[in-house]
Amino acid sequence: MKKFFGLVALVMGAVMCVNAQVNDTIQTIAGNDLYQGITQKLPYRQMVTPFGVQVTFAKTVHIIFPSAVKYVDLGSNRIIAGKADGAENVIRVKATTEGFPGETNFSVICEDGSFYSFNAKYAHEPEMLNIEMKDFLENEDTTDFSHTRMNIYFRELGNESPLLVKLIMQGIYKADKREIKHLG
Template sequence: MKKLIIMFALLLGVVSMKAQSNDLYQGITKKLPYRQMVTPYGVQVTFSKTVHIIFPSAVKYVDLGSNYIIAGKADGAENVVRVKATTEGFPGETNFSVICEDGSFYSFNAKYAHEPEMLNIEMKDFLENEDTTDFSHTRMNIYFRELGNESPLLVKLIMQSIYKNNDREIKHLGCKRFGVQFLVKGIYSHNGLFYFHTQTKNSSNVPFDTDFIRFKIVDKKVAKRTAIQETVIDPVRSYNEILVIGGKSTVRTVYTVPQFTIPDDKILVIELVEKNGGRHQTIRVENSDIVAAKVINELKIK
């Protein structure tokens, strides 16, 4: 009986030593491999000045580690986050995280400094410096509900590729009014999403100030007369969307919308509406144009 008690005590000691040696990693929990960890950036913050961090795409989410700091998107700028200390000389470190529209995830460790070394920080788009052919080894793997099963990184690369190639796959979809020409140069499809490559050419001397662009499905019989029984499809992403098109200039934009189908008695109408003006542009897209969308089987990135 004594031997059994001694053996049990020794066993407990071994388990206790293992628990201590593994720190918080106990039971079935195991430590994450280093390659699966996102290394945080170091940022200095202060109470009397604001640190601005410029990201390569629009910010979707900001989370703070403590109430020692405040952070949020700068007014009027979707890709700039401002950070400031709420407590003068707070001890130790805190952290915050940022998720951008392109799916990139950034982690920061913040500590207090009376005079931060950098007040304006630009997070350079690492798409320019990293190998994007293997998505498993990039930090840009955050998925968003509006994109379905598609990677935000791949959506961005597809839009960039369409814009760079500048092919005119479609030659019959367009309109022209008052010196402004609006074209659909191509419709592409990939993994549940459509990509519309548009071009707006302003041949007049008066800038075209865009109020909004709208994709809507309407009945063929009422498409020209009324807006009843219409289904609006909001773009989930855009590339090179420029609202003010100067005189004698041309702008191309790629819009990403969720994939859809059009019944025989309906039509897709794309409206480009001028703000406080009357040079509105309207393109009617038949179902035959949608089903003929060019399927993107392979993305080549140079």
């Protein structure tokens, strides 16, 4: 009986070893993108393409957005960011350590529902210190905004997209119709 259990343990050990080798092979083939359970790879068309920003320790980079900033999230403690004093649509970004390696990221959500993604890397002399993010509605077709604007909703607007509210308000402003002609 001991020989039987010894043989079973030997076979189980061999099976576990083969399974580990198969899993290593699958991870190598899949490029280490192995997730547990049922998963589906995200297509690139669903990715919000990040903007590249250079930051430094000795200077501050200012980014001007088309509407007020509601949220900022930093990818690491290599950078600091915050709203500029007295301005709701400007954030300042700076490196916390001189010459940090690699890159980090940060994201910004604005009041109009726009979502911006940035990859930040260190540069001793950044190419741009003041950056203006253009509103994608200016001089562009509004039928395809999938790569520029996400469907971000805020409590204040209920179930309406800030983009839809902005488009309606622009339509009302451009029409410039008065329902009441005069008061008598």
